[in-house]
Amino acid sequence: MKLDDLQKIAEHEVDFQRAYKHRINVCCSSGCVPFGALKVLKAFQEAVREFGVEKECKVARTGCVGTCSVGPAVIIDPGDYLYQSVTPEKVREIVRDHIVLGLPVKDMLYHGEAFFKKQRRLVLRNAGKIDPSRIEDYIAMGGYSAIGKCLATMTPQGVIYEVSRSGLRGRGGAGFPTGQKWSLVARTHTTPKYIVANLDEGDPGVFANRTLAEADPHAIIEGMLIAAYAVGAEKGYIYIRAEYPLAIQTLQKAIAQAKGMSLLGDNVLETGFKFDLELRFGAGAFVAGEETAILASVEGRRAMPRPRPPYPANSGLWGKPTLIQNVETLANIPVIIQNGGEWFSKVGTAKCSGTKCFSLTGQINNPGLIEVPMGITLREVVYDIGGGMQDNRPFKAVLVGGPSGGCLPEALLDLPIDYDSLTKVGAIMGSGGIVVIDDQSCMVDTAKFFTDFCVEESCGKCVPCRAGLVKIKETFENITQGTGKLDDIAALDKAGQYIKEASLCGLGQTAPNPVLTTLRYFRDEYVEHIVEKKCRAGKCFRNLKKEEDDAQ
């Protein structure tokens, strides 16, 4: 297949889709499937037949719309009508009223319009709109035209220049400038070179990367193709958690389709460019997402980080230059190539261009998957997009950046979200988790929960992380069981600082963040626990209470 053929497929597909008057998109992502999405899909297929409108109605399975907490979600186009909590029983009524009579069923529609208002969808541009199992759907949206453009009109240096100019920074957490990373790999002369797409997503409570893969797998593949062309790699791996079966299946199918159309393989779009792609499965280790650990894992070993340098850009997989990139970063690339780096650099803020996907969860009204321009404030995310606190309970804190992120108080809600301002207040962007909690949560218990997670996930290679975190854990046990001392506060702070500075990899370097931020912003709760043996949220001292009860 040549570039012209791609254009023809796109035109043909657009005509094909125009032949339908309506399109019914049923979200069949893993947020909605457990709640009956597949049955809803089937019910729609039957209902359009029953009402004799199957010729004018295309029923399609799509990826996540974002409003996962009121799934299964269904969108009917034209008009972008979003139905929530659809059950098979409701489907007949929707088809009869909406499609046949032209009267959308108002009381089944989603009414949290604010959820979408402040979002900006670049990475999730096709999520919920296309059928991820059909490559033609992606091509009809302009898919693979960016790699086509690169191969036909741009040099690898030109591609890197465009990416650098976009100001894109890695979305996997650290925010390293993507263009700069690409030129490091491009500049090395050793071959072969590799690309590893990081879809480990080991942060519990985070699902943006998985959702992207389920909704728009070709965006990731196209991003990898462009990266491969730019840095001179011929082989790529997508490292994905084994816990994500639907995403795995979707990607496998997408890779097979792309190979079938010679978009992957020995002769991409008949230009002589060569790039092959395989999946590799993670197996439940948070640390495996760290860039040197992921290499060990792809090589079939334990995912233990190693000291850097050498950086993977010089010595990665099997000692060869390797580009490791988060999948959200990669999904941005086609947009940058299509619209130009300068256009992209104007989205977001001056230092952090573009958007960021967040998994928004916790005690708020509209949890789900969102994509917002960098620089939006936490308050806008919690109150405008998130719809405010559930049951109108008081806001207590927002946890940003996963288990090694920070717990931020109300006073910091007007903070703009970008790498640098989050780091300044002791949090991190991480891979994009935002958990909002109310007064039913105890901050001491929360920090303890994250510490326990990091203790479990520490690979144990270096002492500060291995032993230091255990020490912190023990101190927490004491405080939450009523045997804490006031000195513990200073001890926690010191241990946290030390672990941050002395650990070998990012896990240890960030693991104390929840401890340090809760000490900083919620110190009075620690004091209360220690001095008064009191937990405002009633989470701690359970053993104590039990002993008292038993004694009575």
Next chain:
Amino acid sequence: MLKDDNRKMMLDKVIKKFDYEASSLLEILHKAQEFYGYLDKNLMTYIANALRLPPSHVVGVATFYSFFKLKAPGEHVVTGCLGTACYVKAVDEIMTAIEQEFHLKRGGSTSDGKLSLFTTRCIGACAMAPNIIVDDEVIGKATKEVVLERVRLTLAGGGRRS
């Protein structure tokens, strides 16, 4: 385990497909667990021999990753998500209720082998937190009552759902 049955044949096929490459150890362990349900010592030794790796290396890798199960699970399996979103939504209380009613501990099974209780860190359906999985069914926005009832029914009905 490792009788001359279909599963062994399939495993051999997978190993061959990966060209006996040590670097595909994880892929092979995944497949082995898929076929057998869990990885026991004989199975790991078998894989080690096939890939010409020391058995200790294989065991070391298998124990490093939490996805690999080293013990046979019970007839029915309840898995609680202990990820952040589920933790915030008080999944712990549901887990404790299960432990108390069915007399078992997280990571363990009932004495009659009918029920195991496992934990996982995020199944990715966080917007529906808290999530509990009973055999293959995900129960979202779970409550103690619904989950306990579901487990009781499952145990009474016998046999896996799928």
